[in-house]
Amino acid sequence: MLQRIAIIEDDPAIGANYADALTAHGYAVQLYPDRAKAMAGLEAQLPDLVLLDIGLGGDPDAGFALCRDLRGRSATLPIIFLTARDSEFDMVSGLRLGADDYVTKSVSLPHLLARIAALFRRAGVGSTAETGEDTLNRGALTIDLKRFTVRWNGRGVDLTLTEFWLVHALARHPGHVKNREQLMAEAHIVVDDSTITSHIKRMRRKFIAVDAAFDRIDTVYGMGYRWKAET
Amino acid sequence: MESGNLKRPALGLRAKLVLVALLLLVMPWAGYSYIKATEQLLREQQERQLTGAARAIAAALHDRPRLATLREDSPDGEAARAEVRSLITGIARTGLRIWIIDNRLRLIAVAGDISGGGPPASGETTFGIVERGVRAALRPLLARWLDAPTLPAEEFIPDDVVFGGPEVERALDGATGLKRRPGPGGSAPIVSVTYPVWIGETIAAVTIVEESTAAAVSFRHRAIERLIAVTLIAFTVAALVLLVFASRISTRLRRLRDEAEQAIDSRGHVRALVTAEHAGDEIGDLSRSFSLALARIADYNAYLEGLARRLAHELRTPIAVVRSSLDNLRLKTLPEDAAVYLERAEGGLQRLDSALTRMAEASRLEQAVRGTERERFDAAAVVAGCVAGYATAYPKSLFATQLPPRAVMISGAPDLYAQMLDKLAANAVDFAEAGSVIEIGLKLQNTSAVLTVTNRGPRLPEQLRLFESMQSVRAAPAQDIHLGLGLYIVRLIAEFHHGRAGAENLTDGSGVRFSVVIPTLIVD
Numbered sequence: 001m002l003q004r005i006a007i008i009e010d011d012p013a014i015g016a017n018y019a020d021a022l023t024a025h026g027y028a029v030q031l032y033p034d035r036a037k038a039m040a041g042l043e044a045q046l047p048d049l050v051l052l053d054i055g056l057g058g059d060p061d062a063g064f065a066l067c068r069d070l071r072g073r074s075a076t077l078p079i080i081f082l083t084a085r086d087s088e089f090d091m092v093s094g095l096r097l098g099a100d101d102y103v104t105k106s107v108s109l110p111h112l113l114a115r116i117a118a119l120f121r122r123a124g125v126g127s128t129a130e131t132g133e134d135t136l137n138r139g140a141l142t143i144d145l146k147r148f149t150v151r152w153n154g155r156g157v158d159l160t161l162t163e164f165w166l167v168h169a170l171a172r173h174p175g176h177v178k179n180r181e182q183l184m185a186e187a188h189i190v191v192d193d194s195t196i197t198s199h200i201k202r203m204r205r206k207f208i209a210v211d212a213a214f215d216r217i218d219t220v221y222g223m224g225y226r227w228k229a230e231t
Numbered sequence: 232m233e234s235g236n237l238k239r240p241a242l243g244l245r246a247k248l249v250l251v252a253l254l255l256l257v258m259p260w261a262g263y264s265y266i267k268a269t270e271q272l273l274r275e276q277q278e279r280q281l282t283g284a285a286r287a288i289a290a291a292l293h294d295r296p297r298l299a300t301l302r303e304d305s306p307d308g309e310a311a312r313a314e315v316r317s318l319i320t321g322i323a324r325t326g327l328r329i330w331i332i333d334n335r336l337r338l339i340a341v342a343g344d345i346s347g348g349g350p351p352a353s354g355e356t357t358f359g360i361v362e363r364g365v366r367a368a369l370r371p372l373l374a375r376w377l378d379a380p381t382l383p384a385e386e387f388i389p390d391d392v393v394f395g396g397p398e399v400e401r402a403l404d405g406a407t408g409l410k411r412r413p414g415p416g417g418s419a420p421i422v423s424v425t426y427p428v429w430i431g432e433t434i435a436a437v438t439i440v441e442e443s444t445a446a447a448v449s450f451r452h453r454a455i456e457r458l459i460a461v462t463l464i465a466f467t468v469a470a471l472v473l474l475v476f477a478s479r480i481s482t483r484l485r486r487l488r489d490e491a492e493q494a495i496d497s498r499g500h501v502r503a504l505v506t507a508e509h510a511g512d513e514i515g516d517l518s519r520s521f522s523l524a525l526a527r528i529a530d531y532n533a534y535l536e537g538l539a540r541r542l543a544h545e546l547r548t549p550i551a552v553v554r555s556s557l558d559n560l561r562l563k564t565l566p567e568d569a570a571v572y573l574e575r576a577e578g579g580l581q582r583l584d585s586a587l588t589r590m591a592e593a594s595r596l597e598q599a600v601r602g603t604e605r606e607r608f609d610a611a612a613v614v615a616g617c618v619a620g621y622a623t624a625y626p627k628s629l630f631a632t633q634l635p636p637r638a639v640m641i642s643g644a645p646d647l648y649a650q651m652l653d654k655l656a657a658n659a660v661d662f663a664e665a666g667s668v669i670e671i672g673l674k675l676q677n678t679s680a681v682l683t684v685t686n687r688g689p690r691l692p693e694q695l696r697l698f699e700s701m702q703s704v705r706a707a708p709a710q711d712i713h714l715g716l717g718l719y720i721v722r723l724i725a726e727f728h729h730g731r732a733g734a735e736n737l738t739d740g741s742g743v744r745f746s747v748v749i750p751t752l753i754v755d
Binding site: 011013014017018020021024084085087088089104105106108109110177179195197198219220221223 | 544547548550551552554555556558559562584588595598599602613614616617620623624645646648649650652
């Protein structure tokens with residue numbers, strides 16, 4: 001059965017391009033130009049994944065409202081914000097509303113496809129209990145590369161896809177310092193340095209929420225970040 | 232902000248208005264001329280009166296032919312003399328003395344007393360009790376200048392009065408004589424009028440009428456005293472009123488000036504608007520138009536700052552269209568040679584995109600910096616960590632570090648502080664001469680942590696506005712898109728830490744030093 005993706009995008013050219021590309025990669029795509037049409041179209045059945053623009057038509061925040069509605073209907077529906085807005089404020093707002101990822105429109109189609117595939121895997125495999133072989137173990141940290149999930153001391157840490165890739169990039173070689181450019185490349189994002197800093201901060205907070213004594217993500221001033229090796 | 236380079240006005244508004252009040256000093260001058268004129272009038276009046284009196288006496292004596300026989304050896308002499316004496320005693324009064332001498336200058340009779348009859352005390356005032364007080368205070372001072380008239384207390388008859396003198400000679404010649412002589416003991420002058428007494432065809436005697444001018448002099452003195460007191464009071468009151476008025480105006484103007492000066496910082500940002508006054512006068516008007524003008528500038532600045540962000544945002548959508556179209560194109564089967572153009576389009580798009588990202592970076596950074604949480608951290612540790620990293624980040628450059636022996640605690644964000652040093656270091660590396668050492672220093676100065684980054688290399692141009700976005704002034708190696716955001720970030724972060732960033736050429740001209748001064752926490 002084809003996985004269904006809903007694209008809610010007010011610019012017809014972009015919408016059509018994404019729809020074409022996703023169709024070519026074997027997804028079933030529905031395209032909605034605004035909030036009302038999307039609500040009507042998604043009324044009967046939720047898709048498997050939603051690509052959502054923030055500004056729709058005349059309403060600059062329609063995407064946020066739509067995200068809240070969809071999240072209200074399903075806690076597990078993967079939602080990716082795909083928007084021209086790249087301010088940190090918008091990004092944080094989007095992620096707080098329960099989006100799984102936030103990418104700017106400068107992302108290339110292959111990157112977008114990779115993210116979509118990753119989210120599907122996470123959503124699809126998440127229901128099955130068995131852990132795959134594709135795991136990375138670093139002491140208390142377990143990274144599941146199939147499900148795109150991270151566990152710390154056996155407890156799940158609720159990371160967005162971007163954060164997942166950042167943790168993965170850091171933990172792959174504990175003790176090695178990764179600078180911001182390297183982190184951006186590994187997380188397939190193009191953001192400025194301060195956004196990386198705030199991503200790192202948010203990741204730390206999520207780990208600390210699971211374990212108050214967490215201190216593995218280390219800032220190396222002047223260079224970047226590293227995952228502290230086991231002592 | 233330094234305002235020291237603004238020249239202070241040489242003469243303040245207040246001083247000018249007080250100078251204007253000096254015009255009031257015309258008042259005593261006018262008053263003094265008036266007093267002089269009045270005194271002259273009084274004097275003439277006195278002379279006329281005396282002349283009249285002398286004439287009257289002479290006429291009275293003229294009617295008494297017995298006087299013609301007035302001889303000392305004459306038996307009637309004594310009787311005549313008594314008659315004359317009784318006559319002049321009737322006319323003489325206190326302050327007025329009358330002499331009768333015969334044509335051989337012998338005294339026939341004298342009556343009256345020149346002393347006494349002082350000027351009546353004047354209680355008249357313009358400013359009541361205040362004036363009286365001022366006058367009482369002034370009197371000792373004025374007494375020194377105007378020797379107060381004392382009436383001749385003792386009888387003093389100079390010989391020349393009785394026995395000749397030009398005015399008596401004139402009287403004996405048949406004319407009216409007038410003389411002023413100094414009063415005894417330097418007191419008010421005494422004026423005397425001589426008048427001939429005709430008996431038949433001959434001048435039988437001379438009437439001399441004398442009076443002290445004490446009244447006139449005293450009048451003058453009192454008038455001057457009063458004039459000075461009134462002037463002084465009026466001047467003081469006027470000066471005070473003007474001073475208060477001028478102070479108000481000058482305070483308002485100064486506040487307006489300060490606000491206007493503070494309103495726009497050296498980077499052209501409108502910090503705060505001038506508080507528009509409600510006053511309906513010209514200064515209120517000025518402050519309102521200042522306020523309005525600044526508001527317009529602020530609007531325009533905000534528009535300009537937002538423009539880059541909005542432009543980036545607006546352009547991002549068409550870029551996304553192009554990019555996704557190119558990506559889709561890749562999925563199609565294309566002729567062999569099309570791939571080259573696809574790559575070129577992709578490259579151009581990449582450049583356009585990164586330029587856009589940087590355009591909006593400044594405002595995004597501002598937002599990010601503003602939203603950062605503060606914590607206590609040791610700046611020395613951050614600097615040490617950063618410098619350790621630079622050795623690997625810039626293998627071709629040499630770094631020398633000077634750090635204080637103990638922790639330098641700052642309230643802020645260590646990440647930002649490190650980012651700031653990164654930018655300064657990157658800037659120094661960009662401009663350092665090959666093989667030269669980049670010095671990074673941190674030191675405690677009073678309650679400030681001073682971070683300096685010094686490199687040898689090209690000097691900074693004069694009139695620099697380095698710490699602004701989109702400013703890159705030195706001839707930079709153009710290997711990268713260089714929009715000069717680095718130093719803008721330094722400024723943003725320095726300001727986030729309540730500090731300031733500065734740059735200067737080394738005194739020997741061999742290089743440039745950037746410094747960031749940030750207040751430290753008081754370590755207890």
